[in-house]
Amino acid sequence: MMDDFIAARSQMAMSLGFHIIxxxxxxxxxxxxxxxxxxxxxxDNKVYRGLTKAWSKGVAIFFATGAVSGTMLSFELGLLWPTFMEHAGxxxxxxxxxxxxAFFIEAIxxxxxxxxWDRLKPWFHWTTGVIVGLSGLASGILVVAANAWMNSPRGFDFVDGQYMNIDPIQAMFNDAWFSQALHMTLxxxxxxxxxxxxxxxxMILKRxxxxxxxxxxxxxxxxACLAAVLQPISGDISARDVASRQPAKLAAMEAHFETQANAPLIIGGIPDETGETVNYAIRLPGMLSLLVHGDTTTPVTGLxxxxxxxxxxxxxxxxxxxxxxxxxxxxxxxxLLYFIALVKRKPWLESNWLLRLFIIATPLGYIAIxxxxxVTEVGRQPWIIHGVMRTADxxxxxxxxxxxFYLFTAVFVSLSGIVAFLLYRQIKMVGKLYDVTDPAYQRVD
Structure with a gap:
């Protein structure tokens, strides 16, 4: 049986893994x-009215599940990490x-x-939907700002084991909040x-x-495609930020053991911690130094x-x-393939092979998240507050x-099963409720 420390970390990892989706x-x-x-x-295209109503039902489902899982996480922080919350809270x-x-504004x-629908003035009604999106986005950014503080603690002086001169504004707008918020939002x-x-x-492929x-x-x-092409830019910003504040995390990300100029970028490979090397990796000479420092002469700190x-x-x-x-x-x-289809190859947009590529991509973004x-959480270890408080303490x-841990795992698995069932029913019902060939389509809600 796992010890309590590993169980506490596993419970937080499992809870965050579900909640983040x-x-x-x-x-x-x-x-x-x-x-x-x-x-x-x-x-005034009724297809988009039906689409909006269908998507709004999904928004309601995930708002409810997000509220439940987020509430559970807030309790877990206090129950599993009381010393952390006592000092960091x-x-x-x-x-x-x-x-x-932001959550209350989103709920209202x-x-x-x-x-x-059909009760408020059309554009005011649309505005309330925009507010739902903006407040939800703000909630996500604020939570990421709190996590960024754990990676880049600011807004206090740590003197003789005491937290002095606390500045919550500086803590919230710490050095890592922008890069993490941008990367997470995209x-x-x-x-x-x-x-x-x-x-x-x-559904299109099934006609x-x-x-x-x-x-x-x-x-x-x-x-998705617009965000995807911007994501490498935010990734570069995040990597440079990590290199300056958390060299151990960057070194672990790259399995980079030796401090050296012209440091290679490692692709793949199997890290050997005992031998302090990486086996079977592809090495691109100088690329890590170039990506981190903008030149190949500045050394990159190794483990x-x-x-x-x-x-x-x-x-x-x-x-x-x-x-x-x-x-x-x-x-x-x-x-990029999709943009080429939009601009240069219009027939591709109706091709089965392009649709199949998007079907394959369905889970990939969440796997990457x-x-x-x-990387963010394990790479910060052994610190819960980087450089200040160890997770074990x-x-x-x-x-x-x-x-x-077993109980919360059962709860989250059950919650996810219920959500999957509700979404499955919703997707099946869409074809019947919003069939544009049906003369009754305009009055189906």
Missing amino acids: FACIGMVMPFFMAISHFIYLRT PIFGMPFSLEGT ALGFYLYG AAFVATGFAVSGIHAL KNVVFHTAAFRISALS KDIPKENWPPIAITHYAFQVMVTIGVSLVLLA EAGWV AVTPMPGIVYS
């Missing part, structure tokens, strides 16, 4: 809904408080939106966009309500120059980083955490 969908789907609604208001509590405010706006649009477009591509699903595919695919007790788990961090980058590059290539969070002394 719900949160990303909750951040992005309201914008797809608002875009569809905008097109309907401008064109007064410092980084502001983004959590503001996130609660969503209520107006869902029940506002990742949410990439993952959700490709997931949604992949589902609708499957089910093609007009409806084509409209949905165009909105989601274009959004050998960092005390071993401060090393992150190298293999996990390296593999997760490789998965994230590989998927990111693949989705950029698919995005999960891998990215592994923050865990609860309460025994029996392993049973809590």
